[in-house]
Amino acid sequence: MGPDALTLTRTFHFSAGHRLVSPAVSEEENRTLYGPCFRPHGHNYLLEVTVGGQPDPHTGMAADLNALESAVRRAVLDLVDHRNLDADVPALTGIITTGENLAQAFWGMLSQALPAGVLRRVAVVETANNTFEYCGERSDGDAE
Amino acid sequence: MGPDALTLTRTFHFSAGHRLVSPAVSEEENRTLYGPCFRPHGHNYLLEVTVGGQPDPHTGMAADLNALESAVRRAVLDLVDHRNLDADVPALTGIITTGENLAQAFWGMLSQALPAGVLRRVAVVETANNTFEYCGERSDGDAE
Amino acid sequence: MGPDALTLTRTFHFSAGHRLVSPAVSEEENRTLYGPCFRPHGHNYLLEVTVGGQPDPHTGMAADLNALESAVRRAVLDLVDHRNLDADVPALTGIITTGENLAQAFWGMLSQALPAGVLRRVAVVETANNTFEYCGERSDGDAE
Amino acid sequence: MGPDALTLTRTFHFSAGHRLVSPAVSEEENRTLYGPCFRPHGHNYLLEVTVGGQPDPHTGMAADLNALESAVRRAVLDLVDHRNLDADVPALTGIITTGENLAQAFWGMLSQALPAGVLRRVAVVETANNTFEYCGERSDGDAE
Amino acid sequence: MGPDALTLTRTFHFSAGHRLVSPAVSEEENRTLYGPCFRPHGHNYLLEVTVGGQPDPHTGMAADLNALESAVRRAVLDLVDHRNLDADVPALTGIITTGENLAQAFWGMLSQALPAGVLRRVAVVETANNTFEYCGERSDGDAE
Amino acid sequence: MGPDALTLTRTFHFSAGHRLVSPAVSEEENRTLYGPCFRPHGHNYLLEVTVGGQPDPHTGMAADLNALESAVRRAVLDLVDHRNLDADVPALTGIITTGENLAQAFWGMLSQALPAGVLRRVAVVETANNTFEYCGERSDGDAE
Numbered sequence: 001m002g003p004d005a006l007t008l009t010r011t012f013h014f015s016a017g018h019r020l021v022s023p024a025v026s027e028e029e030n031r032t033l034y035g036p037c038f039r040p041h042g043h044n045y046l047l048e049v050t051v052g053g054q055p056d057p058h059t060g061m062a063a064d065l066n067a068l069e070s071a072v073r074r075a076v077l078d079l080v081d082h083r084n085l086d087a088d089v090p091a092l093t094g095i096i097t098t099g100e101n102l103a104q105a106f107w108g109m110l111s112q113a114l115p116a117g118v119l120r121r122v123a124v125v126e127t128a129n130n131t132f133e134y135c136g137e138r139s140d141g142d143a144e
Numbered sequence: 145m146g147p148d149a150l151t152l153t154r155t156f157h158f159s160a161g162h163r164l165v166s167p168a169v170s171e172e173e174n175r176t177l178y179g180p181c182f183r184p185h186g187h188n189y190l191l192e193v194t195v196g197g198q199p200d201p202h203t204g205m206a207a208d209l210n211a212l213e214s215a216v217r218r219a220v221l222d223l224v225d226h227r228n229l230d231a232d233v234p235a236l237t238g239i240i241t242t243g244e245n246l247a248q249a250f251w252g253m254l255s256q257a258l259p260a261g262v263l264r265r266v267a268v269v270e271t272a273n274n275t276f277e278y279c280g281e282r283s284d285g286d287a288e
Numbered sequence: 289m290g291p292d293a294l295t296l297t298r299t300f301h302f303s304a305g306h307r308l309v310s311p312a313v314s315e316e317e318n319r320t321l322y323g324p325c326f327r328p329h330g331h332n333y334l335l336e337v338t339v340g341g342q343p344d345p346h347t348g349m350a351a352d353l354n355a356l357e358s359a360v361r362r363a364v365l366d367l368v369d370h371r372n373l374d375a376d377v378p379a380l381t382g383i384i385t386t387g388e389n390l391a392q393a394f395w396g397m398l399s400q401a402l403p404a405g406v407l408r409r410v411a412v413v414e415t416a417n418n419t420f421e422y423c424g425e426r427s428d429g430d431a432e
Numbered sequence: 433m434g435p436d437a438l439t440l441t442r443t444f445h446f447s448a449g450h451r452l453v454s455p456a457v458s459e460e461e462n463r464t465l466y467g468p469c470f471r472p473h474g475h476n477y478l479l480e481v482t483v484g485g486q487p488d489p490h491t492g493m494a495a496d497l498n499a500l501e502s503a504v505r506r507a508v509l510d511l512v513d514h515r516n517l518d519a520d521v522p523a524l525t526g527i528i529t530t531g532e533n534l535a536q537a538f539w540g541m542l543s544q545a546l547p548a549g550v551l552r553r554v555a556v557v558e559t560a561n562n563t564f565e566y567c568g569e570r571s572d573g574d575a576e
Numbered sequence: 577m578g579p580d581a582l583t584l585t586r587t588f589h590f591s592a593g594h595r596l597v598s599p600a601v602s603e604e605e606n607r608t609l610y611g612p613c614f615r616p617h618g619h620n621y622l623l624e625v626t627v628g629g630q631p632d633p634h635t636g637m638a639a640d641l642n643a644l645e646s647a648v649r650r651a652v653l654d655l656v657d658h659r660n661l662d663a664d665v666p667a668l669t670g671i672i673t674t675g676e677n678l679a680q681a682f683w684g685m686l687s688q689a690l691p692a693g694v695l696r697r698v699a700v701v702e703t704a705n706n707t708f709e710y711c712g713e714r715s716d717g718d719a720e
Numbered sequence: 721m722g723p724d725a726l727t728l729t730r731t732f733h734f735s736a737g738h739r740l741v742s743p744a745v746s747e748e749e750n751r752t753l754y755g756p757c758f759r760p761h762g763h764n765y766l767l768e769v770t771v772g773g774q775p776d777p778h779t780g781m782a783a784d785l786n787a788l789e790s791a792v793r794r795a796v797l798d799l800v801d802h803r804n805l806d807a808d809v810p811a812l813t814g815i816i817t818t819g820e821n822l823a824q825a826f827w828g829m830l831s832q833a834l835p836a837g838v839l840r841r842v843a844v845v846e847t848a849n850n851t852f853e854y855c856g857e858r859s860d861g862d863a864e
Binding site: 087 | 162180181183185225227
């Protein structure tokens with residue numbers, strides 16, 4: 001059995017404002033590129049965090065859910081919930097806040113906040129019809 | 145059988161940014177009053193529109209769904225979808241964009257766009273856990 | 289406390305094929321009237337059945353859920369599930385199978401199958417965005 | 433416009449264990465009466481609380497959501513969440529924990545914890561297919 | 577980081593009629609094999625389309641959502657939505673319209689309509705309880 | 721095309737009571753370790769069972785859904801639905817009933833009940849926010 005056989009996914013909610021603007025192109029081109037998403041708006045986002053591990057035989061748990069909860073809250077939710085993602089989140093400065101970029105940014109923020117090697121997948125659900133998933137390289141915790 | 149025996153509810157989606165700020169109180173009091181909702185953020189809103197009527201015996205329909213769809217789109221969705229509700233929607237100028245106020249404002253906008261007397265209920269679902277419903281007085285169409 | 293203070297709603301699922309065709313108008317007019325719904329298609333329908341009553345002090349139940357379940361199954365679901373509503377359901381013969389007409393037809397079928405006066409509301413959810421509700425007159429069971 | 437024109441519904445979650453047992457009948461009769469619900473099991477319940485009111489012109493809010501949240505938490509959720517409803521909830525002693533009885537009991541607990549006359553409806557969603565709603569009499573707050 | 581690290585899934589809806597019939601066996605055997613699905617019925621299908629890619633540094637997008645949307649609409653939805661899958665969809669001629677076969681057929685239709693090598697997964701959700709997923713071989717776009 | 725290209729996921733529901741208690745530690749430590757989950761409570765669980773295979777050209781089905789349904793029912797649901805997982809399910813004796821352990825236990829129970837080599841994934845959804853997935857080694861059916 002490989003180390004990924006068992007995973008646990010926890011879903012979090014946050015509400016945030018954003019718009020899509022590329023500094024590389026003109027306002028006119030931004031309007032064409034992003035359509036209505038160029039206008040300031042917002043979403044009820046879901047953030048799904050998947051971690052892998054073996055259940056501890058003494059507890060039956062592969063991850064300390066309380067520790068996971070507080071790490072995600074501290075590393076991501078406290079920074080983005082009820083914020084304007086483009087203006088009020090220093091960790092996202094200079095990032096176009098597409099779902100793709102958010103998934104990668106949250107992976108980076110979470111992989112530092114969680115024990116090495118446990119993070120498997122980050123999904124950002126922007127609307128019921130659009131989900132962005134990122135499965136980065138595992139950190140060295142796995143290499144041990 | 146009363147005229148309300150049969151109703152039809154159609155659900156629409158829009159994504160918008162907003163924040164709660166009362167001009168009547170100080171920034172400090174706003175922060176206390178609205179908590180995180182004082183900060184700019186946003187939502188994937190659902191708008192539920194309920195109309196009543198008798199099915200036309202020739203069509204089996206109590207309302208022309210296409211006409212309903214285009215009235216809601218023209219009267220509300222085109223104005224609010226992918227917008228900042230506080231800055232970019234003239235119809236909401238001067239309104240604190242709570243769910244309560246949005247439900248009442250959308251009722252007003254819809255009751256003018258729909259045939260007299262058909263509107264029964266407007267619901268604004270701000271998040272999966274918060275729904276605001278408004279059932280105003282019927283317009284004079286009913287008085288006939 | 290009125291007799292309607294307490295209600296119980298049970299949700300059922302069925303999958304059925306249908307199309308909208310009015311015998312009163314030409315094929316061309318049908319196409320205009322119903323748009324894509326004029327073409328044969330189908331849905332995963334939800335049927336919500338609401339009954340009212342007072343909890344029996346000995347059982348804590350306002351309705352016998354098993355009896356309700358089997359009445360709905362026998363009176364409606366067995367007739368419509370995995371059927372073509374327009375061709376294979378005798379109880380719907382001559383009915384244009386709009387959500388409005390289905391809600392009224394199911395009310396009729398259910399009010400005969402359930403104890404007099406308990407039925408409060410029938411809702412037909414055709415898609416996640418379209419719900420049709422019917423609250424007919426109570427049968428004489430209530431008049432006692 | 434009547435006092436009920438505007439309502440706000442907030443949804444809460446709790447997970448609890450229970451079983452249905454009537455002290456009025458034998459074990460054999462209980463088994464027949466309740467079927468599998470006679471065996472100890474549990475649910476992820478939803479509790480929907482609807483309150484009515486007029487939006488305060490200074491705040492745009494018909495109810496103080498924080499006060500509502502903490503009243504529901506204190507009056508119901510803290511008592512029932514992650515509990516055995518039949519053994520560990522003094523407020524439910526002697527009550528057969530059907531959805532009907534829970535809806536009525538929660539109405540009683542909430543109408544005392546909330547401002548007089550604001551409570552409109554309590555719904556207990558036991559599973560995705562079974563919802564129990566109670567709309568009791570309004571307390572004297574309305575009589576004023 | 578491999579090319580699959582980032583994926584984007586977009587969900588589409590369509591309503592269609594169908595039935596399961598195998599030309600290889602008798603009517604009696606079809607009835608046994610498919611049970612109620614042998615009878616004409618229909619579904620609200622979900623079609624989930626997953627594509628992979630790297631976010632473009634200038635736009636933050638791994639795929640042009642508008643192009644994806646119109647490709648899926650043209651290649652699949654326009655052909656199947658509000659249709660009888662067995663009679664009115666030339667692209668499905670000769671195919672038993674099980675979820676398995678639909679997922680494979682849609683993969684084929686989509687892999688031609690989308691840029692080479694971007695399609696990762698097609699899922700057909702027939703009902704809330706039945707999902708069929710297909711992850712075919714990548715087209716030669718990847719082989720470059 | 722590998723043997724996993726096509727999968728089918730079927731979702732089942734069961735309601736059960738449980739609590740988390742580790743025999744390895746004191747009551748005080750259990751309370752700290754599991755928090756509210758140490759108290760007897762319960763859930764509406766979802767069980768997702770994913771199987772892989774190639775569609776049979778004569779039937780278009782990769783798995784006999786009826787056989788799958790009855791295998792899952794016999795091997796898991798009949799044992800756990802409307803039960804106390806800690807006291808009334810012999811197959812779970814000695815197991816701390818965390819989602820992790822349930823997913824692994826159900827995998828074991830299902831891999832014996834299903835044809836060799838078809839089981840791909842078992843997911844236990846404890847609440848809308850917590851999902852546990854297990855993808856064990858394939859049984860020898862695949863080794864052929």
